[in-house]
Amino acid sequence: MADHFPPLDTFHDDVLELPLNGRTVCIPSPASEVGRDVEQLLTRAARMLENGAGPDTVLLDDDQEDALYRQLLGDVYGQLAADEVQPVGHAVLRWVGEGRRAALAWWAERDAQASEPGPPPAV
Structure with a gap:
């Protein structure tokens, strides 16, 4: 019996849809170059942790983080309020770097933590 690959359109997600403040935000898949940059960033973060850096170690400064979000979000960036970016x-970063399930699991955990009393969840 021959193995069959699933159709490419069911394998590769082109859009990540996130519920946000009563609306659905649709983020198209970033360019492959952005995916490569995310992979390098996550590899660098993993190496830092392996070498003893704590989870609060700064990997990107504020300007670099904003530039990354602009790349990841594309035109959607301009449609978001400052506190939504x-x-x-981060959800798109998870989607690109770890896959759709990881992004949606993080989003659900974020929502659950946001409904609990106390400080907002760490991003």
């Missing part, structure tokens, strides 16, 4: 950008 970081969580949406």
